[in-house]
Amino acid sequence: MQPLKKYFTEGLIQVAIVLSLAGMHVDVDPYLPPPHNINIQSPDLTQTQFGKLKNSPQGYGLHMKSPDVASVPAPRLMHWVRSLQHLNVPSAQLEAWLVHSESDNSGTTLPSLTGSWDVDGDLVDMEDSASLNLRMGVGGNGELGNDPFMDDGGLRVVTTHSRNQMDSEDGKEEVDEFSLWRQEFNQNMNHDQLLQGQNQYFSLLNEDDEDELMMDGWRHANPFFNPLNGMQEDVQFTGLQEDNSLSTEECLQLLEAGFPLGHEQYLTDLDPVRMDEDPLQHHGSLYSPLLSRQEPVLDLEEQWQDVFSVLGPQDTNADDSLDSSHSSNGGRSRETRNFENPIQQNLSFDQPSFSRSSPISFASETAARDNSYNSNQDDTSLNVSNSSNVNLNFNDPDIIDFLLSPISESSNGIIRSFSVEEPSQSGLFQPLLEESMLGENSLLDLALHNGSGHSEVSKKEDQTDSDSGLSLDYSQSPVSPNRSESSCCSSSSSVSSTFSFPEVGAVGYTRIKEEPMDEEGAVGGYTPELNKMDYTNYMQFQYSPWFEHIGHDHTYNHPHYTNQRKPFNEYSEEPLEYKLQEDLDTKDEKRARAMRIPFSTDHIINLPVEEFNELLAKHRLSEAQLTLIRDIRRRGKNKVAAQNCRRRKIDILQDLEHSVDGLQRHRARLLREKLDVLHSVREMKQRLNDLYQEVRSRLVEVERIPCSAMDFALQPGNDDHVSKSRRKSGKKQKDKE
DNA sequence: GAGCGCTGTCATCCT
DNA sequence: GCAGGATGACAGCGC
Numbered sequence: 001m002q003p004l005k006k007y008f009t010e011g012l013i014q015v016a017i018v019l020s021l022a023g024m025h026v027d028v029d030p031y032l033p034p035p036h037n038i039n040i041q042s043p044d045l046t047q048t049q050f051g052k053l054k055n056s057p058q059g060y061g062l063h064m065k066s067p068d069v070a071s072v073p074a075p076r077l078m079h080w081v082r083s084l085q086h087l088n089v090p091s092a093q094l095e096a097w098l099v100h101s102e103s104d105n106s107g108t109t110l111p112s113l114t115g116s117w118d119v120d121g122d123l124v125d126m127e128d129s130a131s132l133n134l135r136m137g138v139g140g141n142g143e144l145g146n147d148p149f150m151d152d153g154g155l156r157v158v159t160t161h162s163r164n165q166m167d168s169e170d171g172k173e174e175v176d177e178f179s180l181w182r183q184e185f186n187q188n189m190n191h192d193q194l195l196q197g198q199n200q201y202f203s204l205l206n207e208d209d210e211d212e213l214m215m216d217g218w219r220h221a222n223p224f225f226n227p228l229n230g231m232q233e234d235v236q237f238t239g240l241q242e243d244n245s246l247s248t249e250e251c252l253q254l255l256e257a258g259f260p261l262g263h264e265q266y267l268t269d270l271d272p273v274r275m276d277e278d279p280l281q282h283h284g285s286l287y288s289p290l291l292s293r294q295e296p297v298l299d300l301e302e303q304w305q306d307v308f309s310v311l312g313p314q315d316t317n318a319d320d321s322l323d324s325s326h327s328s329n330g331g332r333s334r335e336t337r338n339f340e341n342p343i344q345q346n347l348s349f350d351q352p353s354f355s356r357s358s359p360i361s362f363a364s365e366t367a368a369r370d371n372s373y374n375s376n377q378d379d380t381s382l383n384v385s386n387s388s389n390v391n392l393n394f395n396d397p398d399i400i401d402f403l404l405s406p407i408s409e410s411s412n413g414i415i416r417s418f419s420v421e422e423p424s425q426s427g428l429f430q431p432l433l434e435e436s437m438l439g440e441n442s443l444l445d446l447a448l449h450n451g452s453g454h455s456e457v458s459k460k461e462d463q464t465d466s467d468s469g470l471s472l473d474y475s476q477s478p479v480s481p482n483r484s485e486s487s488c489c490s491s492s493s494s495v496s497s498t499f500s501f502p503e504v505g506a507v508g509y510t511r512i513k514e515e516p517m518d519e520e521g522a523v524g525g526y527t528p529e530l531n532k533m534d535y536t537n538y539m540q541f542q543y544s545p546w547f548e549h550i551g552h553d554h555t556y557n558h559p560h561y562t563n564q565r566k567p568f569n570e571y572s573e574e575p576l577e578y579k580l581q582e583d584l585d586t587k588d589e590k591r592a593r594a595m596r597i598p599f600s601t602d603h604i605i606n607l608p609v610e611e612f613n614e615l616l617a618k619h620r621l622s623e624a625q626l627t628l629i630r631d632i633r634r635r636g637k638n639k640v641a642a643q644n645c646r647r648r649k650i651d652i653l654q655d656l657e658h659s660v661d662g663l664q665r666h667r668a669r670l671l672r673e674k675l676d677v678l679h680s681v682r683e684m685k686q687r688l689n690d691l692y693q694e695v696r697s698r699l700v701e702v703e704r705i706p707c708s709a710m711d712f713a714l715q716p717g718n719d720d721h722v723s724k725s726r727r728k729s730g731k732k733q734k735d736k737e
Numbered sequence: 738g739a740g741c742g743c744t745g746t747c748a749t750c751c752t
Numbered sequence: 753g754c755a756g757g758a759t760g761a762c763a764g765c766g767c
Contacts, residue, residue, distance in 0.1 A: 587745090609755065637756065639745055645759055646744085 588632040595628050597621075604629050605636030 589601050597604075598619055607615060612633065616626065699705045 634756085635746060638747080638758095641757055642745070642759080644757085648758090 588628075588635060591628055592632060595625050597625055597629055597632075599629070601632055601636060604633045605640075 586601065592599070592601055592604070599615060603615065604612070616629065621629070
């Protein structure tokens, strides 16, 4: 049995270390020796030290090397080992340290302070708030993770003690030392490792895919993130007073009598193995109804991303908060897991979670690992939940009923430090929300206004789009470089018979879209292929998802758009003699007539090179005539090219206008979605605040706990700040007593 | 007459 | 090297 024990315990430690190094927090405290003579690699020393501790009256449950370990069946150990794989921690949690009781009814509890404890209720270890915050915020909840040695297969006794009581205890130095060592270990190892993972995650945040993943996972897990100040709204439910506690009986009564089965499962039936077996059966109820489950994931993700993208500089804070929360969960790898499976993330009860990543979490300060509720043991307090991944839906009336359920006066237990580390959102968030929404409303109005301004353009484009599908036969273009010589004359004839040119002179490129075109695509020098070649980036942008592509005609070299004032058949069917057209003479025509050029300018310009050369060869022309003919041809072609160029330029501008129009519409839509999201967030915060007030009032009424409204106000700031405040308030309370 | 848009032309580069 | 397309620049023209 001893080898088996050694095998499993060492294996667990190794697995935990490996997972921790991988950025996943695993509470290895119970597996490690006290601070003195630390030799992690020496299980013998560890066993010795903890065996020493175990022998002490306070050593109960402290060390995994205790004989309890040996008594743990191997399959269960294997369960624990396997449970280490489940590191998904939801971000949206409400953490609370609800119930601690002691068998001897001496139980005084400290507000949500973690610590070692003994079964007799004697103080073993106590950590101050700072330590608690460290643990809870950066991974201290690992103590609430799986701890096989805290698992006796049944109910867990969760006891906390005031520091005063702790100080009054004698013979606890050794245990205190161990406590300090654990604290240091958490700080030096877990915290550093987690920070390292956090930094690694920070370094990856600039990547778009990471942002998407982050947003995706966070969107599911953190509906209470404040997009305005970018702060994770750390909300912790902690006790109000130190000298009150919620008795185990009361908790059991709560569960037995009124607490709904579903939530009872949340709070008690948290066997990781069972959850692992069928996590999906829980996920539905674990999701916050504040977020529409029916809304497509991509839609929500898009909205969240849009919101954060619009928030601008606040994104940094948001990222910080996110990073803090996520990194506290162990780094990137863990984040990826969470994002990949937000459901599992909400269902992984066997892994520690952290308050910073848990804006609203509901966790009990318990050392129990199986989170099971065993009513057969009467000397234990209710392990309300594992600190991990128990999400309470505060819109759920069952949850509210549970929180507001009467607490027996005979109870020696109490919900302790029931404060919320966030000021009333109506006070803090509301102005920010209003300001943000106001600003974005202005942006929205502006965007809509701009969009309307471009609507005319869109209409024009839409109208022109009706013509966009028409184009001319490419092969029929007289200026087409691909046009075969054999088809030149015949095709030109057909073209000339098909089209008429009302305008004299060059056809204006601004009128290009007013003419019908065939469906054969672009013609001439400016082909779609050329367009793609020349404007690759533009076309890529044009075909972007949000860009409503409107086809444009680029058939600039179509004969219709060329400077053809005469039918093509005039030179193809008639003799090549110069035909005087006094009314239509251009400068070149006049020059040609003056030089007695025997061809029309159209022939000179539009004939293919070979035919043109043949034409020149057939006639005996002087050098001046030849030069003039070549100049006419060059200018004519250049004129057409210039027209095409200008036409193309206009089309590009129109396309850009369309792109701007489409982007503005897209932006307006995003702003509307953002407003919707902000509205939802505000509603959620308001509901949460109302719930806080209800809880406070109920506590005042039932428990007669004097507490100020500030104790139930959401207060911003880091955990340390709130914890210090809590600690100070606790001292004040003691002083009053 | 100035301003503006359209057009033609030239020069240049590139294919 | 030639032909021709593309394009910026300039000028002319008409409104």
